[in-house]
Amino acid sequence: MKILIIGSSGTIGSQITEKLATSHEVIKANHQSGDVQIDISEPKSIEAAFEIVGKVDAIVCAAGNVAFNAFSELSREEWEVGLNSRLMGQVNLTQIGIQYLNDGGSITLTSGIIADYPIAYGTSAATLNGAIQHFVNAVALELPRDIRINVVSPTVVTESLPIYGDYFPGFNSIDAEDLAKYYLRSVLGIETGQTFKAFAGN
Numbered sequence: 492m493k494i495l496i497i498g499s500s501g502t503i504g505s506q507i508t509e510k511l512a513t514s515h516e517v518i519k520a521n522h523q524s525g526d527v528q529i530d531i532s533e534p535k536s537i538e539a540a541f542e543i544v545g546k547v548d549a550i551v552c553a554a555g556n557v558a559f560n561a562f563s564e565l566s567r568e569e570w571e572v573g574l575n576s577r578l579m580g581q582v583n584l585t586q587i588g589i590q591y592l593n594d595g596g597s598i599t600l601t602s603g604i605i606a607d608y609p610i611a612y613g614t615s616a617a618t619l620n621g622a623i624q625h626f627v628n629a630v631a632l633e634l635p636r637d638i639r640i641n642v643v644s645p646t647v648v649t650e651s652l653p654i655y656g657d658y659f660p661g662f663n664s665i666d667a668e669d670l671a672k673y674y675l676r677s678v679l680g681i682e683t684g685q686t687f688k689a690f691a692g693n
């Protein structure tokens with residue numbers, strides 16, 4: 492398979508890339524590095540990246556920014572970070588990406604545990620994670636040519652605890668290597684319209 496991985500240089504994306512690259516052709520797409528650069532918050536950047544990459548069998552998105560702040564402090568600009576990236580970035584990636592997916596291809600997006608278990612400063616993330624999960628559930632019914640779509644909802648990643656750990660008091664973390672398996676299940680399996688909740692035990 493030819494697989495486009497957006498966010499391949501990241502904590503999560505690098506593990507997905509490592510696992511899939513052993514037996515598939517992987518195209519690495521990051522904001523600033525990789526085989527191709529892409530900014531999912533800009534539809535023109537998504538189109539330009541696919542023009543370079545061409546047809547693929549699978550698209551994986553392990554990227555999508557969102558702002559964390561107390562609800563009373565969340566500015567319009569902070570809401571727009573997540574709206575343009577976490578939500579519409581992944582929606583636009585899907586809408587543009589299906590034009591470049593071969594028959595029977597797949598799309599795998601990323602949300603997060605905050606959709607189910609709210610945390611302080613996480614209202615924007617909770618809202619937009621929930622929205623992307625509902626998007627996947629609905630759009631799966633409309634995708635053409637046997638194209639599948641799923642979303643992985645990770646708990647906090649163990650390797651990210653030094654950065655995000657204080658936001659997730661008492662939460663179980665998941666190692667990036669174990670989390671990557673949920674993405675492989677989406678890419679290589681047959682399921683569609685699903686949210687893979689990578690947080691058993693929370």
Ligand SMILES: NC(=O)c1ccc[n+]([C@@H]2O[C@H](COP(=O)([O-])OP(=O)(O)OC[C@H]3O[C@@H](n4cnc5c(N)ncnc54)[C@H](OP(=O)(O)O)[C@@H]3O)[C@@H](O)[C@H]2O)c1
Pocket residue numbers: 497498499500501502503504520521522523524529530531532553554555556557576601602603604644645646647648649651655
């Ligand atoms: N880590 C966690 O604990 C955790 C838990 C739940 C959900 N998530 C979500 O999972 C996703 C990946 O997390 P991570 O920890 O692996 O992130 P990370 O280590 O910060 O890596 C982010 C990746 O996304 C790329 N990227 C950043 N902005 C982008 C944009 N506008 N368009 C395209 N690519 C962009 C980066 O590319 P460059 O390196 O070129 O900047 C990098 O490859 C994020 O959406 C995050 O919110 C993470």
